[in-house]
Amino acid sequence: MFERLAVHQRLCCGVLYLLAAGVAFTSETRRPCPQSCRCNNELLVNCSHGQLSTVPDNLWKDAKILNLTHNNIRTLVHQQFQTLARLLELDLSDNLLAIVEVEAFLGLQSLLTLRLARNHLKIIPVGAFAGLPNLQLLDISSNEILVFVDFTFRDLAALQCIKAADNDLVFISHQAFTGLTSLHELHIDGCNLTAVPTEALTQLSVLRSLHFHRLGLNALPNYSFHHLVHLKELVISHCPWLETLSGNSLFGLNLTSLTIRHCNLSAVPYIPLHHLVYLIYLDLSFNPITYIHGNLLGDLLRLQELHLVGGSLLSIGIGAFRGLTHFKLLNVSRNLLTTLETGAFQSVDALKTLGLDNNPLACDCRLLWVVQRRQYLEFGGHSPTCTTSLQLESWHFLDFSEVELPGLLTCRQPQILNRKPQGVKVDQGHTVVFYCNAEGEPLPYISWLNPQLRPLSPTGRIRTLSNGSLEVRYAQPQDNGTYRCVASNAAGNDSLHVSLHVQAFPSSSKNPLRLKGWFALPSASPGVNGNQKHPFDVKTLLIAAAIGFLSFFSSVSVCFIFMFFWSKSKGKIKHTATIAYVPRSAVSNSNGGKGNYMETSRFTMKLI
Known part of the structure; x- marks a missing residue:
């Protein structure tokens, strides 16, 4: 009985198979599929890898999706697809397309997606996209396009996304994007x-x-995007010459997401960022940024994520994220950080994800907070590793137990090594160096305070040196006082006092000479009261007079020699001169007489 039932089931299945095959045969007869294509149903026509050199002619008029990828099509002629009025998606990627004629897509009035990626297009003529009133996505990436001319996309009023990445663009005309009134995304x-x-x-x-990729910029100029008032996401990547962002380069934008990756920024662009109060996501990865300074990101009130992967980070300052009450994610993997202190954050309780892997971390008390919060934090699947602590080398944070933590992650308070009192007395104008060496775990930071208890900087006449010393150059009487060296780390601090006394230049007690009026010169190193005496130096005066006389004598001699040789060059010179004159008596006599005759006299001079 069971055998009869099995035979009956097999017969039924065979009949059903023949019926299905007949229906399929009838359908294929009614709608023949083009050669080298596969037609699964009325919606999809797949002609990929068909070695086609042209678009097939007998395509289904009711087709919704046409796949012509990986063929040898070189040209799209006028009204190439005019019969496919119901087509929704057309993919011509990975062909040899070099020419798209005007109105090549005319008739595709229902088309929503057009893909022309990875071809050999160098220019798109005006009118090539005519007849695509409903197109929403255009992908022309990975071509060889050099320029976008005026009105290239004017017929695409409904277009929402253009992907034009990986081209060779050298110029974009001012009217190239005219007509794109609905565009939301541009690559x-x-x-x-x-x-x-x-x-x-x-x-x-x-x-x-x-999205901007591979721009040849070395700086982002002011007001680059000031008309894009609705822009929310800006991505700038792979611009190896981009070193700076001008102060107003992002002016006018209200971004929620900003990415500047694989560029050459050496510092966080604090000034261009400060007005982006709606920014939520910031990515500065793969830039040679070395520091995140404290208290400079507080204007980014809504910032939740900061990514700085693959940089050159050496330190994240105390208060770096102060004021960021919504801050949830920090990813600083693959940098040069040795620690990350809790003081960098507004609140570590809000932090949810922390990327610290691939950093030369020193596991001490500064990282204790990370271990204590490990059950509340996600590390992106990569646990931080101790690399600079010998006893903990290659240990993962998650390997520590609660019992081990107090004895492993420790710090040692700084201790200044040479505590002998340092008191120095020098004459005015000398240079003095005070030394301050300290030890501790971690290595203490050395700073100096002046007698008014103000911090001293590494610049100026009185400055701190990189080795922790204090240098006073050209010491002056007003530099007198007590200076303080402070060595500090996460475990505490230690201090040392040193004193400096500068002896002013001695003034002459005999015949002091004070210069007044316009002869008075300002003192190069004024005293405490601002009065400085200038002693009279006879030797200096004699030397100055001798130098002046020699200069005058040399100038006169040169002029005389020049006149002598110049006169010789004029040829033979007369050595006498005759002068005629009228004596006074002769003038008187002539006035009394009737005649006009006046007697004249002459004399001769000898010229030297």
Whole structure:
């Protein structure tokens, strides 16, 4: 009985199979599939890897998806797809396309997605996208496009996303994006672009996301995006020459996400960022940034995530994230950090994710808070590792037990090594160096305070040196006082006092000479009361007079010699001169007489 039932079931299955095959055969007869294509149903026509050199002619008119990828199509002619009025998606990626004629896509009035990626297009003619009133996504990435001319996309009023990454753009015309009234997302890759196409971007009034890749910029100029008032996401990546952001480069933007990756920024751009009060996500990864300074990011009130992976971070200052009450994620993996102190955060209780792996961490009391909060923190699957502590080398944070923690993660208070009183007396104008060496775990930081208890900086006449010493150059009487060396680390501090007494220049008690009026010179090193005597020095005066006389005599001699040789060059010179004159008596006699005759006299002079 069971055998009869099994045979009956097999017969039923066979009949059903023949019926299905017949229906499929009838359907294929009614709708023949183009050669080298696979037609699974009325929606999909798959002609990929078909070695086609042209678009097939007998395509289904009711097709919704057409896949022509990985073929040898070189040209799209006028009205190439005019019969496919119901097509929603067209993919021509990975072909040899070099020419797209005007109105090549005319008739695709329902098309939503057009992909032309990884071809050989160098320019797109105006009108190439005519007849695509409903297109929403255009992918022309990985081509060889050099320029976007005016009105290239004017027929795409419904377009929402353009992907044009990995091209060779050198210029974007000011009117290139005219007509893109609905564009929300734009990806541009132009390794030869040396300026942000600010004028062209002004046409994109509703743009929400802008991605720039491989720009040839060394600085981001002011007001680069000031018309993009609706922009929320800005991504700038792989710009190896981009070193700085001008102070107003992001002016006018209300971003929620900013990414500047794989560039050459050596510092966090605090000034350009300070007005971005709506910023939530900030990524500065793969930049040679060395420090995150304290109290400079407080204006980013809504910041929740900061990524700085693969940089050159040496230190994150105390108060670096102070004021960021919503801060939840910090990823500083693959840097040069030796520690991360709890004082950097507004509140470590709000922190949810911390990336610290691949840093040369010193496991001491400064990282105790990380271990204590390990059950509340996520480390992105990579636990931090101790690398600079010999006894804990290669240990993962999660390997510590609660019993081991107090004895392993410890710090030792600083201790200044040479505590002998240092008192120095020098004459005015000398240079003095005070030494201050300390030990502790971690290595203490050395700072100096002046007699008014103000911190001294590494610049100026009185300055701190990199080895912890204090240098007083050209000591002056006003430098007198007690200076304090302070050695500090996470476990506490230690201090040492040193004193300095500067002896002013001695004044002459015999015949002091004070210079007054315009002869008075300001003292190079004024005393405490501002009065400085200038002693009379006879020797100096004689030397100055001798130098002046020699200079005058040399000048006169040179002039005389020059006149002598100049006169010789004029040829033979007369050595006598005859002068005629009228004596006074002759003039009187002539006035009394009737005649006009006056007697004249002459005399001769000898010229030297």
